[in-house]
Each structure stands twice: as structure tokens, then as C-alpha cells.
Amino acid sequence: xxxxxxxxxxxxxxxxxxxxxxxxxxxxxxxxxxxxxxxxxxxxxxxxxxxxxxxxxxxxxxxxxxxxxxxxxxxxxxxxxxxxxxxxxxxxxxxxxxxxxxxxxxxxxxxxxxxxxxxxxxxxxxxxxxxxxxxxxxxxxxxxxxxxxxxxxxxxxxxxxxxxxxxxxxxxxxxxxxxxxxxxxxxxxxxxxxxxxxxxxxxxxxxxxxxxxxxxxxxxxxxxxxxxxxxxxxxxxxxxxxxxxxxxxxxxxxxxxxxxxxxxxxxxxxxxxxxxxxxxxxxxxxxx
Amino acid sequence: xxxxxxxxxxxxxxxxxxxxxxxxxxxxxxxxxxxxxxxxxxxxxxxxxxxxxxxxxxxxxxxxxxxxxxxxxxxxxxxxxxxxxxxxxxxxxxxxxxxxxxxxxxxxxxxxxxxxxxxxxxxxxxxxxxxxxxxxxxxxxxxxxxxxxxxxxxxxxxxxxxxxxxxxxxxxxxxxxxxxxxxxxxxxxxxxxxxxxxxxxxxxxxxxxxxxxxxxxxxxxxxxxxxxxxxxxxxxxxxxxxxxxxxxxxxxxxxxxxxxxxxxxxxxxxxxxxxxxxxxxxxxxxxxxxxxxxxxxxxxxxxxxxxxxxxxxxxxxxxxxxxxxxxxxxxxxxxxxxxxxxxxxxxxxxxxxxxxxxxxxxxxxxxxxxxxxxxxxxxxxx
Numbered sequence: 001x002x003x004x005x006x007x008x009x010x011x012x013x014x015x016x017x018x019x020x021x022x023x024x025x026x027x028x029x030x031x032x033x034x035x036x037x038x039x040x041x042x043x044x045x046x047x048x049x050x051x052x053x054x055x056x057x058x059x060x061x062x063x064x065x066x067x068x069x070x071x072x073x074x075x076x077x078x079x080x081x082x083x084x085x086x087x088x089x090x091x092x093x094x095x096x097x098x099x100x101x102x103x104x105x106x107x108x109x110x111x112x113x114x115x116x117x118x119x120x121x122x123x124x125x126x127x128x129x130x131x132x133x134x135x136x137x138x139x140x141x142x143x144x145x146x147x148x149x150x151x152x153x154x155x156x157x158x159x160x161x162x163x164x165x166x167x168x169x170x171x172x173x174x175x176x177x178x179x180x181x182x183x184x185x186x187x188x189x190x191x192x193x194x195x196x197x198x199x200x201x202x203x204x205x206x207x208x209x210x211x212x213x214x215x216x217x218x219x220x221x222x223x224x225x226x227x228x229x230x231x232x233x234x235x236x237x238x239x240x241x242x243x244x245x246x247x248x249x250x251x252x253x254x255x256x257x258x259x260x261x262x263x264x265x266x267x268x269x270x271x272x273x274x275x276x277x278x279x280x281x282x283x284x285x286x287x288x
Numbered sequence: 289x290x291x292x293x294x295x296x297x298x299x300x301x302x303x304x305x306x307x308x309x310x311x312x313x314x315x316x317x318x319x320x321x322x323x324x325x326x327x328x329x330x331x332x333x334x335x336x337x338x339x340x341x342x343x344x345x346x347x348x349x350x351x352x353x354x355x356x357x358x359x360x361x362x363x364x365x366x367x368x369x370x371x372x373x374x375x376x377x378x379x380x381x382x383x384x385x386x387x388x389x390x391x392x393x394x395x396x397x398x399x400x401x402x403x404x405x406x407x408x409x410x411x412x413x414x415x416x417x418x419x420x421x422x423x424x425x426x427x428x429x430x431x432x433x434x435x436x437x438x439x440x441x442x443x444x445x446x447x448x449x450x451x452x453x454x455x456x457x458x459x460x461x462x463x464x465x466x467x468x469x470x471x472x473x474x475x476x477x478x479x480x481x482x483x484x485x486x487x488x489x490x491x492x493x494x495x496x497x498x499x500x501x502x503x504x505x506x507x508x509x510x511x512x513x514x515x516x517x518x519x520x521x522x523x524x525x526x527x528x529x530x531x532x533x534x535x536x537x538x539x540x541x542x543x544x545x546x547x548x549x550x551x552x553x554x555x556x557x558x559x560x561x562x563x564x565x566x567x568x569x570x571x572x573x574x575x576x577x578x579x580x581x582x583x584x585x586x587x588x589x590x591x592x593x594x595x596x597x598x599x600x601x602x603x604x605x606x607x608x609x610x611x612x613x614x615x616x617x618x619x620x621x622x623x624x625x626x627x628x629x630x631x632x633x634x635x636x637x638x639x640x641x642x643x644x645x646x647x648x649x650x651x652x653x654x655x656x657x658x659x660x661x662x663x664x665x666x667x668x669x670x
Contacts, residue, residue, distance in 0.1 A: 180448035181458075183408050184512060188462050189428075189435030198461070202452040 009282040016278020022271030026264075030086050033079025041072060041080040042236040068246065068257055077238035078260055084239045085268065088153055089219035095158025096219075097212045100165025105196050105204070107166065108173025123170070129163035135225060142231040153232060157222055165211050172204045206283050213276025217269040224265055240265050347420060348381035349520055349552045350405065350438075355379070355414030357397075357404050361625060372625045374400040376576035376632075377414075379652070382520065385546065387553040389567030389584065391560055391599065393621055397576040398556045399443075402522040405554065406438055407431060419519070436466050439513035443525035445505035449497035455483065455508055456493040462515035482511040486541060503534035510541065520552045527562065535559075539566060560603045564588055569660075572596045575632040576624055578652055582661035592655060592668035595633050631665070639667040 010016050034041065066074050103122050110119040141156045142148060176182065177200065185195050220240075226232035227241025235242065240261040247257030357375040362368075374397045382388045390398050403409045405416060407423060416424045418434055426434070442448035449458055459479045462468075469475035480490045486507040497505055506526060513521055523542065527535040539562060545551060557563050563570055563584075570587045572580040572595065580593040591597045598615040617636045622628055628635050634645040644666055652664040 180442040180444055181450040183403070184440065184442065184448055184509070185450075185461065186408055187406055187435060187438075187440045188465050188512075188516065189432040190461065190465050192428075198453075199450050203450070205452075 006282045010278050013278045013281060015274045016282070019271045019274025019276075019278060022267055023275055026082060026086065026268050026271060029079055030082035033082065034076055036075075036079075039073035039076040041076040041238045066254075066256065068243070072238075074257070074260060077243060078240075078264060080238040081240040081243060081261060082264065082268075084150070084233065084237065085220050085223055085265075088150065088157065088223045089216045089272075091154050092157035092161070092219045092223075093212055093215045095154065096161040096215055097165060097208060099159070099162035100211070101169055101201075101204075101208055103162065103166040104169025105173050105200060108170040109177060109192070109196055109200065111170070111174050119170075122166070126163045126166050129160070130167070132160075134160060135222065138222060138226065139229060139231055142226055148231065148233060150233065153223065153226065157219055161215065161218070161222075165208075165215070168207055168211060169204055172207055173200055176200050176203045206280050209283065210276045210280045213272045213279065216272040220265060220268055220272075224261075348383045349386075349419055350382040350554070351417040352381065352405060353379050353415040353417070355401070355404060355416065356412050357400055357409060358412040370625050373576050373627060374624060375404060376624075376627070378573075378576075378578050380571055380578065380581065382552045382554055384519070384552055385550040386569065387546065387555050387567045389563035389570040390554060390556045390573060391558060391563050391570060392573035393599075394558060395621060395624075396573045397624070398558075398573055399524050401573070402440070402524050402554055402556050406440055406522055408440070432465075436516040437518050438520040438522070439516065439518040440522040440524060441506070441509050441513050441526045443528050445502045445509060445529060446497075448509050449505055451497055454494050454496055455479075455488075455511075458497070458508060459483065459511050459515050462512050466516050468516065478515070479511075482515055483508075485514070485545075486511045487537075501534075502530050503538060506530060506534075506538055507541070510538075510545070514545065514549075517549070518551070520554070522554045522556070524556050525558070526555075528557065528559065535562070542566070560600060572599065575621060575627055577632055578664065579633065580661075580663045580665075581652065582659075582663075586659065586661045590661060590669075592661070592663040592670065593633075593665045594637050594639050594667075594669065596663075597669060639669075641667060 068074055068077065103126070107119040107122040110116055112119075137160050138156050141160070142152070145152045145156070182195060182199055185199055190198075223232060223239065224241030224244065227239040228245045230242075230245065232241060233239055243261040244258055244265075247254070247261070251258050355375055355378045356373065359372040359374055360369045361372045363370070376397075378401060380388065390401065392398050400409060404411050407416070407426075411424060414424070415422060418438060421434070423431060423434060453461075456476070456479050459482055460469075460475050463475050463478055469478055479493060483490060483492055488504060488507055488511070492500070492504075492508075497508065500508065510526075526542065527538050530538060542553070543566060546553060553566070555563060555566055567584045570582065570584045571578050572587070572593065574595050580587060580591075580596045582590070587596065588600065591600055594615075595617075598617045601615040615638075619636050622632070622635065628646065630644075630646040630648055631637070631640075631650050634640040637645065640646065648666070650664045650666050652662045654660070654662050655668060655670065
């Protein structure tokens with residue numbers, strides 16, 4: 001599916017290249033950031049004080065981006081937030097896309113055949129899932145679970161977000177299934193699982209990848225929202241959403257406490273969306 | 289009234305094929321069993337062009353009896369489900385190394401018939417026998433070994449090849465499914481031989497379908513079908529989507545392959561000229577039913593059925609000085625959801641007899657015994 005031409009097409013696309021650079025920088029930041037800054041993200045540096053106007057210390061050689069209201073190193077907290085955001089976003093997306101793809105492929109392939117009751121059952125489940133406001137559902141579960149760990153966040157986000165994917169993949173599967181090369185493969189005696197894996201999955205991979213990259217972006221936002229609403233990971237863990245929430249009280253005095261996580265959320269969402277679109281175009285062989 | 293008939297009919301027809309009207313229609317066994325050394329069995333396929341062929345076995349390779357395919361059609365959310373009879377009580381056979389042409393207007397059920405024959409579409413009623421084995425209700429796994437022997441070539445060279453696979457993978461898949469190559473290098477060599485056989489260069493192997501023209505894609509589809517060394521190929525309008533200049537090449541390729549591998553074809557087309565050229569026998573289909581089946585020469589010369597007559601008169605003639613009488617039909621093809629009673633063709637037929645053609649269904653039978661020219665009409669042109 002991926003070959004030299006796809007690579008060429010991907011890099012010929014300026015937006016995709018920009019997106020890839022953003023994502024790469026973000027990954028680098030998540031991996032190296034905490035090491036570079038040399039400060040523990042949760043430890044206060046009591047040598048830092050406020051100035052005469054009560055302002056927090058700004059950037060210095062010791063704290064490149066300054067400190068927050070509890071005198072914790074901002075850069076270190078941002079990098080740690082990047083780790084949390086990316087981990088949650090990638091794993092939750094994998095769960096969500098996997099569920100959506102499996103359900104969508106099965107339902108789409110069963111549609112209109114003797115197994116159509118399977119399709120009906122799965123799609124009614126999806127209807128129910130989609131009828132809940134997504135973030136409300138996530139918050140309700142988050143609140144109900146009580147003690148929030150990274151695992152519960154992952155499961156809550158992953159298992160509540162695949163309904164839309166399943167629906168898109170189902171309709172795409174129905175479309176692909178009706179093409180003659182599926183009939184050709186059946187005429188050759190190919191087994192149903194292999195028809196789905198070899199013929200349908202690669203042809204629905206385009207939308208799947210676009211959904212996945214949009215989903216990574218969406219998960220970053222969802223995780224931030226959960227943290228912002230204080231139903232995410234408990235303090236003192238640094239996450240972008242919680243940093244926004246904590247920073248907003250001093251927004252006028254110290255805007256960087258809000259701007260820094262805000263800009264990172266914005267850039268990472270933008271980066272993943274650009275990469276997703278670039279991948280979609282690159283994977284379509286008709287684009288040559 | 290008609291609605292009720294529509295809804296009631298399939299049940300009676302399905303469960304009880306021996307029900308009066310059906311039985312009457314089929315009272316004469318369409319194909320005489322080989323044991324009886326029936327008339328048809330001794331007949332060699334009609335010579336096509338200059339080459340005379342011989343049938344090497346007495347029983348036909350493919351035999352279809354009273355095959356019907358009914359699709360439930362639902363109109364609107366609360367509309368009642370009605371039945372579309374795409375294929376209606378069709379019986380036919382294809383002998384070894386023979387081409388049976390299947391002609392008819394678009395939407396008459398030709399393609400559905402072809403795909404039902406291969407069990408790509410499940411038949412509603414009737415029986416499909418392949419080389420003596422009843423495959424009508426074989427499970428897909430039991431069917432798999434037989435899949436190797438019957439293949440299909442499609443009309444649309446664009447949707448018939450997986451755009452995500454290279455030519456090598458497309459043709460190689462056929463070999464893998466039936467384990468026809470013991471190693472990757474053997475598979476590679478076989479794919480290359482097939483690609484070359486259908487007239488493509490070996491370099492084509494590592495390219496994707498969209499890099500080829502329609503005719504080349506059709507060749508890839510043919511290579512895929514050939515890979516499993518089949519005996520029978522359904523050619524589902526294989527040239528209809530192609531450029532006129534390419535059509536002849538593909539037709540000649542199919543004929544060469546038939547000679548080389550003794551293939552049997554069901555050649556579906558609406559191009560009557562091409563069908564005449566490639567077929568030993570020709571079947572004419574109208575609204576899901578066969579109206580005339582005959583050796584190609586006989587069909588094109590005699591044209592007993594009024595519909596065949598109208599259809600064949602539509603063939604354009606290259607010589608402008610030769611004027612032919614065009615038989616123009618009135619009206620459109622009726623919907624197969626609500627087919628006319630009696631002979632489906634009667635509303636458009638110039639020879640329809642009120643009280644007969646619109647009431648009784650004519651059986652497909654020989655006018656002259658032994659001619660193998662069968663027609664379903666009460667008032668054939670004789």
C-alpha cells in the first residue's frame with residue numbers, strides 16, 4: 001500500500017510536510033523536554049519569588065519559560081503534559097479506530113446478506129452510542145469512575161468514540177464490497193476474512209487514516225477538556241488541560257501560563273490534521 | 289390483484305417446483321441425461337467460423353434447470369416488499385469448449401444469470417449442475433475446489449481490479465488460494481507466464497491497475513481468471529466498456545484462449561454482431577426469461593421469436609445500399625417487478641393474440657424436432 005510514489009506524493013504536499021514537522025517536534029519535545037529542562041514537573045522551586053507587583057518570575061537561564069503559581073518549571077510541565085496528551089491520544093485512538101474498523105467492516109460486509117441481522121444489531125448499538133453527547137458521556141463516566149488513572153481515561157475515551165468511525169467504515173465497506181474485484185475474489189474462492197483483510201481494508205484505509213489523525217487531535221482536546229474540568233488525571237500530574245485551568249486565574253497577570261499550553265494544543269491538533277490529510281492524498285494512487 | 293399474485297407466486301413456485309404451471313412449462317426435460325444418449329448429447333458444437341469443434345464429453349459442462357433469482361424490493365420506509373424477478377425459470381446448458389452467447393436488452397437479467405451460475409449470487413429456485421455435480425446448495429468451503437474450474441471476466445475493467453494491489457498480487461492471489469505454486473519464485477514465474485500469455489509485458493507485474501488502459505486492464509482480468517486453469521468462464525460483457533479498436537483484440541484473445549485451453553464460455557453481451565462471431569449457440573433473454581435458444585447460424589437466419597426478430601433487425605449494416613426492414617418495438621421494457629402476465633413480451637409483440645399470449649406462458653420448445661432451435665412463442669415467425 002505504501003511505496004516510493006506515496007512518499008513522493010506525501011512530501012510534495014506542503015501542508016503534509018508542515019504537519020509532519022509539527023508532529024515530529026511535538027514528539028521530540030515530549031521525549032526530550034523533561035530531560036532538557038532538568039526540573040521535576042511537580043516540584044516547586046522555592047528560590048523563585050514574586051516581584052514587587054506580585055508577578056511570577058519570567059524566563060531566566062534557570063527556568064527558560066518561567067514558573068507557574070506554585071513555582072514549578074513551566075517548560076518541564078509542558079513537556080510532561082505533552083507526554084500525557086500524546087500517550088492518551090495515541091492509545092485511545094488505537095482503541096477507538098480498532099473498534100470502529102472491526103465493527104464497521106463486519107457490519108458493512110454483513111449488510112444485505114443472510115447475516116444482515118448482525119449488521120442491524122451492531123448499527124443499533126452505534127445509534128445508541130451516538131445519541132449520547134460524547135463529552136458529557138466521557139465526563140459522566142469519568143466522574144462515576146471516581147479515582148481516575150491513565151488507564152480509565154484511555155478506556156473511557158477509546159470505548160466511547162468509535163461509533164462514528166464504525167458508521168463511516170460500514171458505508172465505505174458497502175461501497176467497496178459491491179465492486180467487481182470483490183466478486184472476482186469470491187469467484188476465486190477466497191475466504192471471507194481474507195477478502196475483508198486483503199481487499200476491503202486497504203480500500204477503506206484512506207478514510208480510516210484520516211479519521212485516525214482527526215481522532216488523535218480530538219483525543220488531545222478531549223483529554224484537555226477532562227483535565228480542564230478536573231475530571232481527568234488528578235493533580236499534581238501536569239496535563240495541558242489542567243495547566244489551562246490553573247493558569248486562567250492569573251490570565252491577565254501572567255498570560256503565558258494559558259498561552260503556552262493553549263498554543264501547544266493548537267499546534268498538535270493542527271499537525272495531526274495536516275498529516276492526516278497528507279496521508280489520505282498520498283495513499284490514493286489516482287493522485288499521480 | 290396483481291400485487292397479491294406477485295406476493296403469492298414465489299412461495300408456491302419456490303417450495304413446490306412441481307406445482308402445475310411450472311411443471312407444465314418444464315414437462316419436457318430440457319437436457320436429456322447422457323445415459324439416454326439424447327439427441328443433444330451427440331451433437332457437436334456448431335462450427336464457428338471455419339473451425340469445427342468436437343465435444344469431447346457427452347454431458348454438458350454447465351447445466352442450469354429452472355433457475356430463478358428473485359430480489360425483494362422495498363419501496364419507502366413503510367412500503368410493502370415486492371419481488372423483482374431478475375431471472376425467471378431459465379434452463380440452459382453449456383458444453384465443453386463451447387461458447388453460449390447470451391443476448392438481451394440491458395436490465396433483462398443477463399448479468400444476474402451469469403453471476404448466479406457461479407453462485408456469486410445465491411439462486412432463489414432451481415438447480416445448477418457443474419460437470420455432473422449439483423452446486424446449487426454446496427457450502428462455500430465445499431464449493432472452493434470447484435471455484436477453480438469456473439471463472440468470470442467482468443465488464444468494467446476499472447472496478448474489477450483492486451486498485452491497491454499490483455498486477456503481480458492480483459494474479460498471484462488466484463494461485464495462492466488454490467496453492468498452485470509451491471514457492472514464491474514459482475508463483476512469480478507463473479504470474480509472468482500468464483501476463484505474457486494475455487499480451488502484456490512482464491514489466492507490468494509490479495505496476496498498479498490505474499497505470500493501464502482499459503484494454504490492458506481487461507487483459508489483467510483475463511490473466512487472473514486463467515491463473516486457476518478453469519474450464520468455464522462467464523464473460524460478463526467483457527468488451528462493452530472498451531474502445532471499439534480494442535474490442536477486436538480482446539475478442540480474438542478470448543477465442544485463442546478457448547482454442548488453446550478448450551474453455552467453455554458463457555458470453556454475455558448486447559453486441560449482437562460480436563455474439564454471432566464468437567458463439568456456437570445463442571440464447572436470447574427478455575425480462576429474465578429465455579425466449580429463444582439455438583445454434584448461432586440457425587438463430588441469426590431463422591429468428592422465430594418476434595423479439596429476436598426485432599433485436600436482430602437493430603444490428604447496423606455497413607453497406608448503405610442494403611436496406612433492411614427495421615422492426616420497431618413500441619413502448620419500453622416492462623419492469624421486472626411487475627412483469628406482464630402470460631408471455632412477458634406480449635404487450636410489445638406485433639403478433640400477440642389476445643386471450644392467449646397474455647394468459648398462458650409459452651414453453652421453450654423445438655419447432656422442428658432435432659433442430660436444437662428452441663423458441664418460447666405461440667406465434668413464431670416460421
